[in-house]
Amino acid sequence: MKARFAVPLALVLGLCLALYFELGSVLPSLSIPLETVYAQDSTSKFWVFDGHMHPTSSRQSGNMGDADYSFQFTLPKAIEGGLGAGFFNSGVDEFYEANHLAVKEILRGFDSFYRQIALYPDQVGVATDAQQVRALRRQGKIAGILSIEGAIAIESDLGVLRMLHRLGLREMNLVHNLKNNIGDVMYTDGKGSGLTAYGRELVAEMNRLGILIDLSHTAEQTIFDVMAASTQPVATTHSGVRALVDRPGNWSDEMIQTLARKNGVICVAFLPQQVSREYDAKWHGGRQRGSGIMGLEPLVYRGDPTKIYDFIAEKRAGGGSGRAEMTRRRRQDIPPLSNLIDHIDYIVRLVGADHVGISSDWGGYPVNIQGIENAGEYQNIAQALLGRGYSREDVAKIMGENLLRVFDEVVSTARN
Amino acid sequence: MKRFTVRLLILGGLFLALSYSLQLFSLPFWPEFLTSHAQGPEIKKFFVFDAHMHPMSAAYRGGWNIGDSADPQFSLSMARQGGLGAVFVNTSIDEFYAFNHIAVKEILRQFNHVYGQIAMYPDQIGMARNAQEVRELQKQGKLAVILSISGGSAIESDLTVLPMLHRLGLRLISPMHFYENSIGDVGTSTKNNGMGSGLTPFGRDFVAEMNRLGIVIDLAHASEQTSRDIIEASTQPVINSHVAARGVLDRTGNWSDEMMRVLARKGGVICVPTGLPQRVSRAFSEKYPGRGVPRSRITGTGPLLYTGDPSQIYDFINERNQENELRLEAQRRERYPDIPPLSDYIEHVDYMVKVMGVDHVGISSDWGYPKALVKGIENAGEYQNIAQALLRRGYSDEDVAKIMGGNVLRFFDEVVKTAPKLTN
Incomplete structure (x- = not known):
């Protein structure tokens, strides 16, 4: 009696399994990606992959779900804005590296990333590859991808990099505020110097591990060298177009074309100095920033070693009220959204819609652009692009699909 | 039919x-030559869980691989021959690193080295993060490596570093190493009539975080007062991975019966090291009493703060390490003729079993630095000699299995299993 049932049952089960696996292997090869189907539904928000943000900074107090967490980013705002994935950055200033504090500082940043995300299991998850990003997307959750702003974080040790990769690191830029032993910074004369011998080793190791190389902040010569050396696509997560605003960090046509040939992506950031000539001229003028802690003063600390963190806190607090006033005044010159759209549009006309993305730098710079001043307003960019006649498919690419494609390629072609 | x-x-x-x-x-009745050679019929070996060794540190400093036969005390083939199944593989942090803010980086470098070594021998070793993984590796005939740190200074007094190291596989820390630090005091301390100072307020937070994450606390090198405070503060059982019995040999650092009972009552384990003859043998200890003062591996008794060119700090360390290696090797040669017999070692094991019961005693080696050892257990191929000696003393098979590794595995299982569910 039992055996009679068992045979058809096994057959049915087997069939189900076979179908499941068969479908699984057929679906990805269909020409219309699932994402695009989503995007074509005119009522839904576009899925956003933010190329550069600091939502879980260890220096930020409070939790990201709090309404007063930050005027630029809170979790409820991000959900409202349709944020789907982001490179969650931990930044390291040159001062830390010069005084052997960088590795510890980055672990603090990573701990904060994991703690913040663990607080909101129903809204955010950690992703280390595109498949996990897509899984979180299906569950309606934001994918946080662990990233570093400033490869000085590894203190010139590739073994440290491997451990950080094991902790989930998947995106890193090579220089931060100052020229370093990897390459040159955007605040340099002309094209600056190129990728160093150690820089080449680092690029090779990042390729091997599958960590997306971010060329933001980097000098032109170093950028060209990295693009030639990298076996994987690269990105610049916060750069504008030099033809529109000629300033350090903005990319020339030739750079963008080379990046596109490598199948990379350039994310235009909601940074007024990068997209508006007037704002840049008034408030930045291409000046070298120097270390966030020491400016252009010497970096090596000579004081009491047990007081070094007090020293950092003091330096950071310095000019606190002045800084708030400066931000208030800068905000009065906030440029219109059309400035940002112009940059995106320029890149699309130059290399097509497959190589451009967006980024916020929330937590990195206090002034943004009209219409996109906090994480609740991402969709205004989509609307503006649609208003300029962009197809929904192209808008979807720009809002996030391009960056996901590049991230997927880098991680899935790792050889670790 | x-x-x-x-x-x-x-x-x-x-x-x-x-x-x-x-x-x-x-x-136990097999002739000696059969057990110390790999030839002949396969004999039963007891599963060995060595609670303390640094073979990777030796390879790290010496620039060789653990599969090479560069280290006379430890190689993978020796370990296989000796029946080694699981180890707390220690990375090592001297207080010098923390003092100069390079400890966190150094620990990641050493972790990377351990991962690299494991990756070189995928058929022979694997990393284990809990007892189940140890057992799975055991079934596959592989050595289970459990990532450990000697020296709580590795986290540079920052508890946010700890969850990240745990995420990388860290499952044991001995908070103390050579010097008093932000957590507590060392066994060589002269403070408080030799009891040393106790657990600091930061040390208490450290213990709580270790408990939360399920990382084993190892009391090796800790002062008596710090040990007592930790045993009391910890919600989980703790271990002392290398210590001997004061009841057998009254010497700085060895543990009193009372200390042992306090630890055993919490479900902990004490492991007697084969690699520290001065801890187990009266004759050896009298001839080579040691300095008995806190001493950094890098700067000796000199100041820990490095004041030279910051870019030269690793050269400075490498030089000191090389000097150390030479000094230790010379010491080993000098002391070798005086190494104690295996029976001196067994005496401590036996004594501890009598004081705490057979469920709280284990073994360890401290391989990884050139040193005089105990006769009959001079390399990782010879662990089973301990088992035989115990059997000869009339220990049952079951009890020998516990001492050789069962106790430490049970203990490890409990610490990892009882950790509260992680929030990150």
């Missing part, structure tokens, strides 16, 4: 039981 099958089964079962028991009980 049916009857024939039943008979066949019974006969087969008897045959299996007989051959198994022969192997088992003949073990």
Whole structure:
């Protein structure tokens, strides 16, 4: 009696399994990606992959779900804005590296990333590859991808990099505020110097591990060298177009074309100095920033070693009220959204819609652009692009699909 | 037909039981030469869980691989021969690193080295993060490596570093190493009539975080007061991975009966090291009493703060390490003729079993630095000599299995399992 049932049952089960696996292997090869189907539904928000943000900074107090967490980013705002994935950055200033504090500082940043995300299991998850990003997307959750702003974080040790990769690191830029032993910074004369011998080793190791190389902040010569050396696509997560605003960090046509040939992506950031000539001229003028802690003063600390963190806190607090006033005044010159759209549009006309993305730098710079001043307003960019006649498919690419494609390629072609 | 099958089964079962028991009980009577050589029929080996060693540190400093035969105390083939199944593989942080803010980086460098070594021998070693993984590796005939740190200074007094190291596989820290630090005091401390100072307020937070994450706290090198405070503060059992009994040899650092009982009551384990003859042998200890003062591996008794060119700090460390290696090797040669017999070692194991019961005693080696050892257990191929010596003293198979590794595995399982569910 039992055996009679068992045979058809096994057959049915087997069939189900076979179908499941068969479908699984057929679906990805269909020409219309699932994402695009989503995007074509005119009522839904576009899925956003933010190329550069600091939502879980260890220096930020409070939790990201709090309404007063930050005027630029809170979790409820991000959900409202349709944020789907982001490179969650931990930044390291040159001062830390010069005084052997960088590795510890980055672990603090990573701990904060994991703690913040663990607080909101129903809204955010950690992703280390595109498949996990897509899984979180299906569950309606934001994918946080662990990233570093400033490869000085590894203190010139590739073994440290491997451990950080094991902790989930998947995106890193090579220089931060100052020229370093990897390459040159955007605040340099002309094209600056190129990728160093150690820089080449680092690029090779990042390729091997599958960590997306971010060329933001980097000098032109170093950028060209990295693009030639990298076996994987690269990105610049916060750069504008030099033809529109000629300033350090903005990319020339030739750079963008080379990046596109490598199948990379350039994310235009909601940074007024990068997209508006007037704002840049008034408030930045291409000046070298120097270390966030020491400016252009010497970096090596000579004081009491047990007081070094007090020293950092003091330096950071310095000019606190002045800084708030400066931000208030800068905000009065906030440029219109059309400035940002112009940059995106320029890149699309130059290399097509497959190589451009967006980024916020929330937590990195206090002034943004009209219409996109906090994480609740991402969709205004989509609307503006649609208003300029962009197809929904192209808008979807720009809002996030391009960056996901590049991230997927880098991680899935790792050889670790 | 049916009857024939039943008979066949019974006969087969008897045959299996007989051959198994022969192997088992003949073990102590096997001639010495058969056990110390790999040839001949495979004899039963007890599963060994060595609670403290640094073979990777030796390879890290020496620039060789653990599969090479560069280290006379430890190689993978020796470990296989000796029946080694699991180890707390220690990375090592001297207080010098923390003092100069390079400890966190150094620990990641050493972790990377351990991962690299494991990746070189995928058929022979694997990393284990809990007892189940140890057992799985054991079934596959592989050595289970459990990532450990000697020296709580590795986190540079920052508890946010700890969850990240745990995420990388860290499962044991001995908070103390050579010097008093932000957590507590060392066994060589002269403070408080030799009891040393106790657990600091930061140390208490550290213990709580270790408990939360399920990282084993190892009291090796800790002062008596710090040890007592930790045993009391910890919600989980703790271990002392290398210490001997004061009741057998009254010497700085060895533990009193009372300390042992306090630890055992919490479900902890104490492991007697084969690599520290001065801890176990009276004659050896009297001839080589040691300095008995806190001493950094890098700067000796000199100041820990490095004031030279910051870019030269690793050269400075490498030079000191090389000097150290030479000094230790010279010391080993000098002391070698005086190394104590195995019976001196067994004496401590036996004593501890009498004080705490057989469930709280384990073994360890401290391989990884050139040093004088105990006769008969001079490399990782010779662990089973301890088992034989215990069997000869009349220990049951079951008890020997506990001492050789079962206790430490049970203890490790409990610490990892009882950790509260992680929030990150």
